[in-house]
Structures are given as structure tokens and as C-alpha cells.
Amino acid sequence: MTHAIEDISASLRRAREAKSISQRELSRLTGVPQGHISKIESGAVDIRVSSLIALARALDLEVTxxxxxxxxxxxxxxxxxxxxxxxxxxxxxxxxxxxxxxIPKIPASPGLAAFSGPRPAYTLDDENGDE
Amino acid sequence: MTHAIEDISASLRRAREAKSISQRELSRLTGVPQGHISKIESGAVDIRVSSLIALARALDLEVTxxxxxxxxxxxxxxxxxxxxxxxxxxxxxxxxxxxxxxIPKIPASPGLAAFSGPRPAYTLDDENGDE
DNA sequence: ATATTTGATATATTTTAACAGATCATTCTT
DNA sequence: AAGAATGATCTGTTAAAATATATCAAATAT
Incomplete structure (x- = not known):
């Protein structure tokens, strides 16, 4: 990927879905309005390079x-x-x-109280870098 | 290369100079006005992806x-x-x-008249493909 | 069943790339 | 020395991206 302009939109969408984040979440990360991300991903706009870079970076992609x-x-x-x-x-x-x-709804039975923060420290996203 | 926006402008300029074609020639090839190419190469503008693709393709590059x-x-x-x-x-x-x-100035001595069009058919650019 | 999240769309406004066209100084070429 | 060719820069004008904000239907979650 990619040569044409639609390939790029498609790549962005696939990358976002691969990370399973929402357009609103990506919007928060990049500052690009959710509505605009929607338009971008559907290939409805001829985005500027700065926007492309911003979105790509948030999705761990680089424009080359x-x-x-x-x-x-x-x-x-x-x-x-x-x-x-x-x-x-x-x-x-x-x-x-x-x-x-x-799921944080588990009523925390007394004997396990110390276990307050059991969220996984071993994410798959070991490929992050800067930012 | 590249990540940042200036890297892209720089890459475009280097690619053009590597092909040793002028901005006006690239302008002809792409339809992008020479003055605009100048601004683009100096990183003064935040170009649209379609422009980037157009310039890149004319320079045998692909945006990925x-x-x-x-x-x-x-x-x-x-x-x-x-x-x-x-x-x-x-x-x-x-x-x-x-x-x-x-150099086409060579006065064409009668005996070589048939040699009217001696321009090289063997360009280095054997890597072209579509378009 | 109700509430939340999600992606798609809409409107109105601001910003700016892209265009045409011209000029200018500098660097080749002749 | 005169004449191209080159890259940079300017002036308008136009088209469209980008923004903020809001709404909507469908899918998820509570």
C-alpha cells in the first residue's frame, strides 16, 4: 500500500480498526474532528499532508x-x-x-482487596515509540 | 524517509534533482504551476495528498x-x-x-543526411511502467 | 428497556492550497 | 555581450479542506 488516494483512506480506516479505537478516540488523539475523520476514511476529501501525517502517526504508521x-x-x-x-x-x-x-464491577471480596488494580501491564502494543 | 512534512518537500526536491529536470519541466508533467512547485519544495505549503501523489508519480515515487x-x-x-x-x-x-x-547544430554533411534523428533511444529510465 | 457509543451527515465559517500570470535575479548557453 | 533557462516571489481569485457544533440511526452496553 498505497498509490492512489482511496488506498490511503482505506489504509487509515484499516489501521484504526486494527487498533480497535473509535473515530472519536482518534479525534482526541489527533485533534481532527470526528466528523472529518469519517469523511476522510470514506475517501470523500483530498486531505492535506499534515492531516495525513497526524492521523498516520496516531496509528503507528509513517508516510513515506x-x-x-x-x-x-x-x-x-x-x-x-x-x-x-x-x-x-x-x-x-x-x-x-x-x-x-x-468489568470493574466485581464487588471486591475482602480477601482480595489488595488486588485493586489488576489491569494488564503486558499490552500487545509493545511497538510504540515516541510522542 | 519520510516522517515530517519537511522531509517530504526535501525528498521531492532531491528526487527532481536526481532526475535533473527543472521545476518548469516537472510543472509540464504534472500540471502543477512552477511557482507552486517552488513553494512546495521549500516546504512553505501544506500540500494536499493529490498534489503529493501527482508530483511523486512524475518522479517515479509512490506515497506509502x-x-x-x-x-x-x-x-x-x-x-x-x-x-x-x-x-x-x-x-x-x-x-x-x-x-x-x-548539440543538434552539426551542419549535417551531405553524406550523413539520413542520420536526421540521432537522439538516444536508450534512456536510463528503463524503470517506467504505467500511465 | 434504557442509555451509551459509534459512524455518518449537515450547516455555517474560517483558512489556505491551488490556480493563472507576471516579474526578477542568477546562472548557463551561445 | 546578448539570450535563454532556472528558481524564487508577488498579486489576485477560486475551490475546497478544516473547523466547531449538532443531529441521527444503528449497534453495544448496562
Whole structure:
């Protein structure tokens, strides 16, 4: 990915869904209004590079210019690291973690009180970097 | 390359200079006004993706979104095919070809009249594809 | 069943890229 | 020395992205 302008919109949407975050969440992260993200993802607008970069970065993507003859090689590399993030185990874990965050309702039986903050420290997102 | 917005402008300029074509020539190829190309290359504007794609394609580049963790690998690949185009022999040949086009002044001695169009059919740009 | 979240859409306003077209100084070329 | 060609820069004008804000239907969650 990608050459045409629709490829880019599609990539953004797929990347966001792969991270399973909502458009509103991405909006918070980037400052781009949710409504606008919707339009962008549906390919309805010819976005500016700054917007593209902002969204891409929030999705752990980088905008690059690749020599055309190198594109196939680049794609196969990109595909590999895509695969890591989207292989079933990873996707399921990501969703499970999100789900678990919506369960804090367990009445905390006295004997387990010390266990107050059991949220997972072992996220799959070990690939973050800067920001 | 690239992440930031200036990297992109810089890449575009380098790519154009590597092909040793003028801004006006690139303008002809893309339809983007020369003055605007100048502004773009100096990083003075936040261009739209369609413009970026148009310029990139004319320079045999493709805009891609790559996973951040794959960036180093991608860069090293891109660098390789960069090197091919910019190794001395290639650069010099490109320039020599341009120079030769400015020599048609040879008074065409009668015996060689049939040689009317001696321009090189063997360009280095054997990597073109579509369009 | 009710409430929340989500993506899509709409309106109105501001901002700015992109355009056409021209000019200018500098660097080749002749 | 005269004449291109090149990159940078300016002036208007127009089209469209980007913003803020709000609403809506459908899917999720409580």
C-alpha cells in the first residue's frame, strides 16, 4: 500500500480498526474532528499532508516516499509487520483487554482487596515509540 | 524517509534533482504551476495528498503508509534503489544525454543526411511502467 | 428497556492550497 | 555581450479542506 488516494483512506480506516479505537478516540488523539475523520476514511476529501501525517502517526504508521521499483519489496515488508499485529491471537487479545476494562464491577471480596488494580501491564502494543 | 512534512518537500526536491529536470519541466508533467512547485519544495505549503501523489508519480515515487516498526527496513530498501539511480555513471549519463540534446547544430554533411534523428533511444529510465 | 457509543451527515465559517500570470535575479548557453 | 533557462516571489481569485457544533440511526452496553 498505497498509490492512489482511496488506498490511503482505506489504509487509515484499516489501521484504526486494527487498533480497535473509535473515530472519536482518534479525534482526541489527533485533534481532527470526528466528523472529518469519517469523511476522510470514506475517501470523500483530498486531505492535506499534515492531516495525513497526524492521523498516520496516531496509528503507528509513517508516510513515506518510495522509489516505484522498490514498492513491491516494501509492500512485502509492510505486510509482515501488519500480520503480526493482526494475527488472531493479537486481535483477540486487544479486544479482550478492551472488554476487561469494562468489568470493574466485581464487588471486591475482602480477601482480595489488595488486588485493586489488576489491569494488564503486558499490552500487545509493545511497538510504540515516541510522542 | 519520510516522517515530517519537511522531509517530504526535501525528498521531492532531491528526487527532481536526481532526475535533473527543472521545476518548469516537472510543472509540464504534472500540471502543477512552477511557482507552486517552488513553494512546495521549500516546504512553505501544506500540500494536499493529490498534489503529493501527482508530483511523486512524475518522479517515479509512490506515497506509502508503512508500519512504524517497518520503517527502518523500508528505508534501507529505498536507499538501495536510490543508489542505483544516483551512482555516478547513472547521474553522468543522464546529464550527458541532456547535454547532447543541445548539440543538434552539426551542419549535417551531405553524406550523413539520413542520420536526421540521432537522439538516444536508450534512456536510463528503463524503470517506467504505467500511465 | 434504557442509555451509551459509534459512524455518518449537515450547516455555517474560517483558512489556505491551488490556480493563472507576471516579474526578477542568477546562472548557463551561445 | 546578448539570450535563454532556472528558481524564487508577488498579486489576485477560486475551490475546497478544516473547523466547531449538532443531529441521527444503528449497534453495544448496562
Amino acid at each position: 516516499l518510495v522509489p516505484r521499483k522498490a514498492v513491491p519489496a516494501v509492500q512485502s515488508i509492510a505486510r509482515q509487520s501488519d500480520a503480526e499485529r493482526s494475527r488472531p491471537a493479537a486481535r483477540n487479545l486487544a479486544e479482550m483487554q478492551r472488554t476487561l476494562e469494562n | 503508509l508503512v508500519p512504524r516498526k517497518a520503517v527502518p527496513a523500508v528505508q534501507s530498501i529505498a536507499r538501495q534503489s536510490d543508489a542505483e539511480r544516483s551512482r555516478p555513471a547513472a547521474r553522468n549519463l543522464a546529464e550527458m544525454q541532456r547535454t547532447l540534446e543541445n
